[in-house]
Structure formats: C-alpha cells, structure tokens
Amino acid sequence: MSERKLMLLGWIATATAVAMYLSYIDQIQLNLAGQKGSVIQPLATMVNCSLWVAYGFLREKRDWPIVFANAPGVILGGISLFTAL
Numbered sequence: 001m002s003e004r005k006l007m008l009l010g011w012i013a014t015a016t017a018v019a020m021y022l023s024y025i026d027q028i029q030l031n032l033a034g035q036k037g038s039v040i041q042p043l044a045t046m047v048n049c050s051l052w053v054a055y056g057f058l059r060e061k062r063d064w065p066i067v068f069a070n071a072p073g074v075i076l077g078g079i080s081l082f083t084a085l
Contacts, residue, residue: 028076
C-alpha cells in the first residue's frame with residue numbers, strides 16, 4: 001500500500017474512532033439524569049486510549065492519527081467514569 005493511501009486510511013480510522021467515542025455523550029447525559037451506567041467500560045476506554053495516545057505521541061516519528069483518534073476516548077471515557085460514580 002502506498003504511503004499516501006496508508007495515511008488516508010489512518011485519518012479515516014481516526015474519524016471513525018472519534019465518532020465512536022462521541023457516543024459516550026449519551027451515556028454521560030443518562031448518568032447526569034440519574035440513570036447510572038457501569039464504570040468498567042469507561043475506565044477500560046480511558047486506560048486503553050491513554051496508552052494509545054502515549055504510544056502515538058512518544059514514537060520517534062509521532063503518529064498523529066493514533067493520537068487524535070484516541071484523545072477523545074481519554075476525555076469522554078473520563079467524564080463517563082466520573083459521572084457514573
């Protein structure tokens with residue numbers, strides 16, 4: 001696969017990952033309305049995404065699609081976890 005196509009694939013994957021993490025907004029709204037959800041999934045999401053952000057950022061040649069794809073998971077997973085407590 002050419003470098004250009006691989007880069008395009010990375011940014012498409014980034015967009016779909018961000019869309020997936022945006023789905024946490026519904027769970028946050030439910031948590032704030034009193035319908036508490038599980039803390040396991042948002043905790044796992046936050047830890048997993050933190051590791052991927054660190055991986056993408058700490059590589060010698062930073063892997064920005066990985067960083068940008070997982071940063072919303074750290075933030076929204078953390079908010080979901082906090083509101084589920």
